[in-house]
Amino acid sequence: MTPSPISTASAPQQRPRSLDQCRKGETLRITELLSQPAFGAQDEQVTLRLKELGFLPGVSMTVLGYGFLGRDPLAVKIAGTKFALRRSEASKVAVATEDQP
């Protein structure tokens, strides 16, 4: 069940940090969109929708907060717009901390 990167990233040993592992208040830059088997056949559509909503590599966003059970869902602000995402969607978004490239 380990999600693997869609793009041909140069063979990562481990899965890059994804949005669902980030803390409240962090500002992050998206590095790539990963696949997530939980969505089954829908996965590509979810990736497309995420991209259409502006979750694209290079864009930065801030984690606003979490829901109350299992820190799910989470809210982010991206390009001035706020979205609520579940952990499964968030795990598709690989991120890097803003200050390090």
Added chain:
Amino acid sequence: MSVQALRFALVGNPNCGKTSIFNRLTGARAKVANYPGVTVERRTGPVSGTASPAQLIDLPGTYSLHVSSLDEKVARDIILGQMAGEAPPDVLIAVVDATNLRLGLRLVLELKKLGRPMILALNQADAATHRGIKIDTDGLAAAIGVPVVETVAIKRHGLNALCDAMDQITAQQQNTQANVISDADASRQESVESLYQHIEQLTAAYVTAPPDTITWQDKLDRFVMHPVAGLITLFVVLLLIFQAVFAWAAPIMDLIDGSFGALSEWVAATLPDGILKDFLADGLIAGVGGVLVFLPQIIILFFFILLLEDSGYLTRAAFLLDRPMRGVGLSGRSFIPLLSSFACAIPGIMATRTVPDPRERIIAIMVAPLMTCSARLPVYTLIIAAFIPSQKVWGIFNLQGLTLFVLYMAGIVSAALMAWLMRLRRTREEFPLLLELPAYRWPSAYHLLLGLRERTWVFLRRVGTIILALSIVLWALSSFPGPPAGAVGPAIEYSLAGQLGRFMQPIFEPMGFTWQMCIALIPAMAAREVAVSALATVYAVGGDTFEQALGQTLGQSWGLPTALAYLAWFVYAPQCLATIAVVRRETNSRSATAFFTIYLFALAYFFAVATYQIATAVLS
């Protein structure tokens, strides 16, 4: 030769203000609120402000032509002309929320590829200005190649400019005859990445925006979306609404009740004895007045619902409740449809079109009627007032208000249970939440008043048509045939209604219903509120304050277990016929509709019997 009116379609992201523009241009009063997914059906109207005739089509919002839910599909099918029996619109009016330009422009660039004539409306220009966003509309128009107008739909600004742009396009169209590119070309898509690159270039060149700072909105969100503080807030807000519905409405209700009582007395005193007097006093005034009394409650309930809808708070509540709702097979996406069902199950069921997961959508449709609709409020209120003492609990809450809250909760808890049971047939596949949280807005007084006027009007129309008609029919059924000469006992026992009630009564025996109660169940299938006037008619009450008199009569003739069982019946009660018709249309399945009807009947029967038996055992 008459000119064929061009058809303009409003297209744009959810919540950008399409319906607000539609209402302004056509004079319609379609529903506007501050959350994505308000409009789920297309709506058409003639435009009044243009020189040439024009038809305007309002569509559900969509983020993309790659749709992910039924409401988005409605929009796409119309835009691409794939709706059976309907030509595609001649011109697209792309509406973009100027405070959310990137997301909106992405759809605009996607639409541009369709090759249809297009106008770009940058709506919510007031909010953009307020945030310090400046847009060079001429530059943008030249770069994209379509006319651009700034609009403020809530204040009517820029709508003349929009009409002018529409007229210009109409003139061009008539000269050049539409050469619309086929949809096959539309599928030749550009990658999302390159579209966004294009957007970055556009915004860099034509838009200046101050850097993102932390605003009061963000601070409010920190509190409202806090896992603990947020949930407490939500609970308190809901509790307050129930308190208000019960407590604030009371004085005005007494006033209305008193006036109808006086009217009925006056009729009784003025008219000679006979059928006309019976009809006016028992049929008409009791039937209509009995329901009209509840207008204040309905207005207060809708006041709060409209306030919540227009503030932007509802999506935050959906965010908080997503996880708990997922535990029973629903999700935050179903929250707003289910909340709308508290007003009426019909718009609630329609709103499930915004739920992307088809199975979740069916479950939401099935449980929506368990949310107490406003038509049940009169029944609850009447019985609570008759059987529950009005005392203070813990110093602040009224026991009657609290009972009402418990009834609402019973519906919610049952809905959760039923959803959980139905979920057992679910596949494992997940669907994303991906919910946009719109900016908070001060609820506009204009929308609030308009909405209340609309709801009042709907209620009055119901009272004036269906409820009036049912009251008259019921009065006739319970007056004819008259009792035989020398009969003892009330006349109604010999009437058609009386016979029918006795015929039904054995079925409802286990829950302690009297035959009068059985009669009232029948017209309640058409409109819940009529249960109240029906009870008034069959118990033949009149007098000065009619509502109180009815309460007293019921208090004397029913035991508490019977009253509680009647309430239980109405919590689950088989839905009104209009709801069943909407379920049939929205599920497009006979078996689903049959299941819906039967399972609700079964639940109502089971819980009414259980309530009656348990209450009888406990009280004796």
